[in-house]
Amino acid sequence: MTAPFITLTTDFGEADSYVAAMKGVILSINPAARLMDLGHQLPPQDVVHAAFFLAGAVPYFPPGSLHVVVVDPGVGTDRALLYAELGAQRLLAPDNGVLTLLERSLGVRRLFRLAESRFWRADVSRTFHGRDILAPVAAHLSLGVRPEELGPALTELHRLKFPEPRADAASVRGEVVDIDRFGNLITNIPASLISERTSFLAEVCGRTARSVPAYADASPGELVVLVSSSGLLEVALNQGNGARELAAKRGAAVILPSQ
Amino acid sequence: MTAPFITLTTDFGEADSYVAAMKGVILSINPAARLMDLGHQLPPQDVVHAAFFLAGAVPYFPPGSLHVVVVDPGVGTDRALLYAELGAQRLLAPDNGVLTLLERSLGVRRLFRLAESRFWRADVSRTFHGRDILAPVAAHLSLGVRPEELGPALTELHRLKFPEPRADAASVRGEVVDIDRFGNLITNIPASLISERTSFLAEVCGRTARSVPAYADASPGELVVLVSSSGLLEVALNQGNGARELAAKRGAAVILPSQ
């Protein structure tokens, strides 16, 4: 199965040459590769955010797509680099937990540790495995190299521990797990946990948010809580930046009191 | 007529998965679609800036190009989503005024309101119509679906009111309507209004700018006024950021006194 696309997701930004070098390496090996940028402005070295990014993006791609992920604070350590088949998607990424959420939703089919250096650049730096290992491996896969040629099979991914929400008869207690560009606070409370509530309140950072079906059902400047496009509860400031207004950070408690 | 390209313009940034999800949705429906990023760093929910962006970008594309625009502060309200043929360009966008300037320069040929949900994702969220409606509709259009299948015809676009410059024998009075990355202040004064002046002065934020043919005709640090690449007068600080230096905002008056 040859990958129809190679997507790129990094925390490299676009001011420096890192992404461009990876593109050049891939195209030098397979000039017919179809490259696709998913995002290069991920917060530097933030594996948790990258895990949410991938969970929100990768499942929408056609089966067999190949996704290269470089958010890699452990570059140069003995952390493994992986080829992973999760559902029908294929990924190349460091084994640092970045695939945790995607594994939950798609399931693991096959894992290999990248070990066969014949698929790498001749000269592997200690600081840029995206260019020197992941990019050339992606290009070789797109040319038909079989995953089992890349290195030994693995049975388990490294997993991040994500905080679980707690629900009892009286209340639901969760926390902010991610913050997006608009300042929306994504919580770890899935829509399923509040399916019996038609309207409710949420407490966060000393403020109270009212549940609404959509951003636009709020008054300008009102703090609201709604089901986000990823199926998790989200606290949002209508026409404003909620994270800035509340000085909220990842980990801030979000409580749905009893009704 | 099948679109040769699908371009994407959003205010989603590239730190979050929103743009990537849209790409995945399009490619899952039409793996042969040729995607093109126009820009994803548009200021959040700034429909006015987006209108200028489109006016400066879309007319340069080949006839029949399809442009998906998601700057959509009204997502989840009853604002319409549109298919619009403006000149030889085709756009999918919320009906919130974002097409106002493009309509002025290209003219409207056909408008349809997106209503046929068989071209949408099965599960439409209240917060992310870019992924759930616009992306799949774009993909179906690229596969040959005819625009009139998408929903009922409309006769009018929602239009933004832009301030008009005022000119009399003595002076021209306009204002700053947009600010670009370099801190250049784009005004609403078209070059045609100053065609009789070979050299002139402009007053803005208590400062005076001298007219020059090009940035480089100014001294370093000098405030100048010139005809921008979009045909509007622009105030610029040579080798610096004019908007920051003048603390200028959209709406600031720009006056060309009598000579």
Place this chain on the structure above:
Amino acid sequence: MTAPFITLTTDFGEADSYVAAMKGVILSINPAARLMDLGHQLPPQDVVHAAFFLAGAVPYFPPGSLHVVVVDPGVGTDRALLYAELGAQRLLAPDNGVLTLLERSLGVRRLFRLAESRFWRADVSRTFHGRDILAPVAAHLSLGVRPEELGPALTELHRLKFPEPRADAASVRGEVVDIDRFGNLITNIPASLISERTSFLAEVCGRTARSVPAYADASPGELVVLVSSSGLLEVALNQGNGARELAAKRGAAVILPSQ
């Protein structure tokens, strides 16, 4: 020789329509052109950083790739616009020194000054030669126009003066020449100058950095010095932003004392 790819590198950002307009112009002339973004977030008008960007990106591309570069503070002056063949790479760029480092590593084969306006847009602005000259010339080259048709041959590129490191028996003295997104300080000291040292110290901004093979060999928050992916010494703060912590700027001295 027809270019398989046209890459785009600019300091335009992605909030404004400038990059998009260039893409439209290219595709209107050659709808089959394969466009590739290298980076559009280069610091505005920073020719030195752009020179490092190109040196770190362009050599990885397949022979015959065509790279359009718009970091052009001198637009509108009499600075030339160039077609340059450096090694097997082809570039279109202003003659402002942006190719200095790439010329050093790849060597010059041919240079032409863009002068034949029949390959330009009919209406050339004084402020946006990327759209009006470079983009259409790139498109025409991708359709088979020969470089010698573009204008007269040149013999020399404009070159930036880069500070050279000084080494004697006792010490090596260099300086910070570039700073990347992670706050890593790139110096002008090549790995070859320290090949005899297995471990060493570096002094920068009143602080001392210890040499390590990779970022991950440092303790969290430790300041270290290592060979970067470009072969130059680099000072980095492990899991932090070194430039911010040290308030370091381009030009800051970096000294490797005698051992």
